[in-house]
Amino acid sequence: MKIHEYQAKELFREYGIETGEEYAVKTPEEAVSAAEKLGYPVVIKAQVLVGGRGKAGGVKVAASREEAEEHAKTILNLSIKNLPVQKVLVARAEKIEQEYYVGFTVDRGKKMVSLMISAAGGVDIEELAVSSPEKILKLAIHPAAGIDDSSLGKILGDIFESEQLRRQAREVIRSLYRLFIEKGCSLVEINPFAKVHGDTLLALDAKINFDDNAVPFHPELERYWNREEFSENEIKAKKAGLHFIGLDGEIGCIVNGAGLAMATMDIIKLYGSSPANFLDVGGSSNPQKVLTALKVILSIPGVKGILFNIFGGITRCDDIARGILMAREQIDITIPIVIRLIGTNDKEGREMLSEAGLSALETLDDAVKEIIAAAQAGDK
Amino acid sequence: MSILIDEKTRVMVQGITGRDGSFHALAMRDAGTNVVGGVTPGKGGEDLEGLPVFNSVTECREATGADCSVIFVPARYATAAVREAADAEMPLIVCITEHIPINDTIGNYHYIKEKGLTLIGPNCPGLISPGKCKVGIMPVKIHLPGSIGVISRSGTLAYEVVHNLTKNGMGQSTVVGIGGDPVAGSGFTDILPLFEKDPGTEGIVIIGEIGGEEEEKAAEYIRAHVSKPVAAFISGRTAPPGKRMGHAGAIISGGKGSPESKIKALGAADVPVADSPEQIPALLKERLQGR
Numbered sequence: 001m002k003i004h005e006y007q008a009k010e011l012f013r014e015y016g017i018e019t020g021e022e023y024a025v026k027t028p029e030e031a032v033s034a035a036e037k038l039g040y041p042v043v044i045k046a047q048v049l050v051g052g053r054g055k056a057g058g059v060k061v062a063a064s065r066e067e068a069e070e071h072a073k074t075i076l077n078l079s080i081k082n083l084p085v086q087k088v089l090v091a092r093a094e095k096i097e098q099e100y101y102v103g104f105t106v107d108r109g110k111k112m113v114s115l116m117i118s119a120a121g122g123v124d125i126e127e128l129a130v131s132s133p134e135k136i137l138k139l140a141i142h143p144a145a146g147i148d149d150s151s152l153g154k155i156l157g158d159i160f161e162s163e164q165l166r167r168q169a170r171e172v173i174r175s176l177y178r179l180f181i182e183k184g185c186s187l188v189e190i191n192p193f194a195k196v197h198g199d200t201l202l203a204l205d206a207k208i209n210f211d212d213n214a215v216p217f218h219p220e221l222e223r224y225w226n227r228e229e230f231s232e233n234e235i236k237a238k239k240a241g242l243h244f245i246g247l248d249g250e251i252g253c254i255v256n257g258a259g260l261a262m263a264t265m266d267i268i269k270l271y272g273s274s275p276a277n278f279l280d281v282g283g284s285s286n287p288q289k290v291l292t293a294l295k296v297i298l299s300i301p302g303v304k305g306i307l308f309n310i311f312g313g314i315t316r317c318d319d320i321a322r323g324i325l326m327a328r329e330q331i332d333i334t335i336p337i338v339i340r341l342i343g344t345n346d347k348e349g350r351e352m353l354s355e356a357g358l359s360a361l362e363t364l365d366d367a368v369k370e371i372i373a374a375a376q377a378g379d380k
Numbered sequence: 381m382s383i384l385i386d387e388k389t390r391v392m393v394q395g396i397t398g399r400d401g402s403f404h405a406l407a408m409r410d411a412g413t414n415v416v417g418g419v420t421p422g423k424g425g426e427d428l429e430g431l432p433v434f435n436s437v438t439e440c441r442e443a444t445g446a447d448c449s450v451i452f453v454p455a456r457y458a459t460a461a462v463r464e465a466a467d468a469e470m471p472l473i474v475c476i477t478e479h480i481p482i483n484d485t486i487g488n489y490h491y492i493k494e495k496g497l498t499l500i501g502p503n504c505p506g507l508i509s510p511g512k513c514k515v516g517i518m519p520v521k522i523h524l525p526g527s528i529g530v531i532s533r534s535g536t537l538a539y540e541v542v543h544n545l546t547k548n549g550m551g552q553s554t555v556v557g558i559g560g561d562p563v564a565g566s567g568f569t570d571i572l573p574l575f576e577k578d579p580g581t582e583g584i585v586i587i588g589e590i591g592g593e594e595e596e597k598a599a600e601y602i603r604a605h606v607s608k609p610v611a612a613f614i615s616g617r618t619a620p621p622g623k624r625m626g627h628a629g630a631i632i633s634g635g636k637g638s639p640e641s642k643i644k645a646l647g648a649a650d651v652p653v654a655d656s657p658e659q660i661p662a663l664l665k666e667r668l669q670g671r
Contacts (some may be wrong), residue, residue, distance in 0.1 A: 064514035111489050111563045126634045143487040184481050213628060231488055243626045259534020259558060259589055259627025262615035267656050269618045280626040311536045313519045343519055343539065365658050366542065379646040
């Protein structure tokens, strides 16, 4: 789960990390009154769940009431990477003397949470990791021991020039790690972690991603959920217990299991077409899930055919067949469907389908070739 | 022969009276596995169709001599269950449960590793040595006893590959589902040495997917240490970057975890990568005959 900068900063302040005074607002009028309270110049920043807002014109400095109103109006009318800007954050435009970077993420290789810190902050850290990896210092953290004090001291000594800054940075890093663990994060970042007024460090931007598996254990995070993180179809599918991701190809697919679902997409591409979506119906799927899956896929523009690929383990093939038959009664399906059923109760499933005039294939490659041929025939 | 589990393995089930735990405890027993009992706290003294139920892993282990525990408890209690098995010094712990927070799994991983025990999973189908022992949820009938070792991050994709191997008369020594989370108890490089050493394994299939760098590490390990033929399949070639493809671990992010990087690394280790799971038997056969 991703959250906005202003939401992440709320959590920062809860953990004693200084962000400076600022206001998240929805209208140009509110932006002006926030700016008046803060005093000029102010910075007005689009609140969107994607990166690259600066390049998209979503961050502007205003030196007067008129500018504040104009910039807020412009930014609130923007869409950045297809996401409409619904809120802006108005903050005092600090004179930044140096930009640092501080973040925590999961190091999959080391199987530990890792601290990343750099004196070259303010830029895209993923780009920095490629162009000058030596500028990012890392410290892997043993989950039982926590942050090792002497290793941290050494890193801080390499990054910050004064004891005053090191002391502040140490406190922020410890608080940020506590937040990371206590709230079930998968990423936290302060970029820039800025030096202002000679000796003060402020978190002038904030990014937090929560581990989707941890969110259910943190009811206090519910209020941060942003509907725009997902498309309507993704939300519909999620509610039905399906994992769905919309793509822009022509073959819709309904598969059990994430790995098999990805492989099905890949094989559709291999035989010359393109997948319209990723959809995992999960284990022990009931007929209702199949119905929802079909409805979601039929609502994607440009879908020319639907492929079912079910390898029954926990999932029972007769359940899937029942779902397909139920769906056929309830919705008008005008595009071709090809079904591949194998595994638990496949014989029963195939019999049910053939009685209803539908055929089910046994091998994946054959099924993919058949749906592509059928979809392209329907195209002519 | 096989790795990790065989006909002598004494399997216990954590969460044995739950919906999934009870179903699979009996299914494992039906498959010929030596299931010796299980645990549900507060239900000690009961039994599940003749399988004794205990209050704790330690009690169960002492009474039954279990040397492998398979965990079916919900995500909320899974970390406590994993730690309890580790505290009872269970040599092999298999965690089927999905949706365990990553930070919990990181803690569990190091806790178990430092005790010298083995964890398979979480978020995995378990493992099977066909004809001998099944610890997990996979359908038995697609398997065939034989000499191909399989390691997979995905459950159903492992079924797909196993089905194709079996159809081509290529049985399996052991099939290990290592799971789809970003951090797994055992990775490709933990299981590969076991297959390399196992005299009953002649060839190996690894089934990877986008996300992380485990396949690249596996390729490096194979190049340096594996003499047996290996074939691979990598799923997610059409996955868009930045999207989590069902598995928590299946995501291309920060320029890492792309299929191209994995396929390239495996190619450099002379491991053929199939375009479709259907091609795996032929690729492996070719390598086995070429030896």
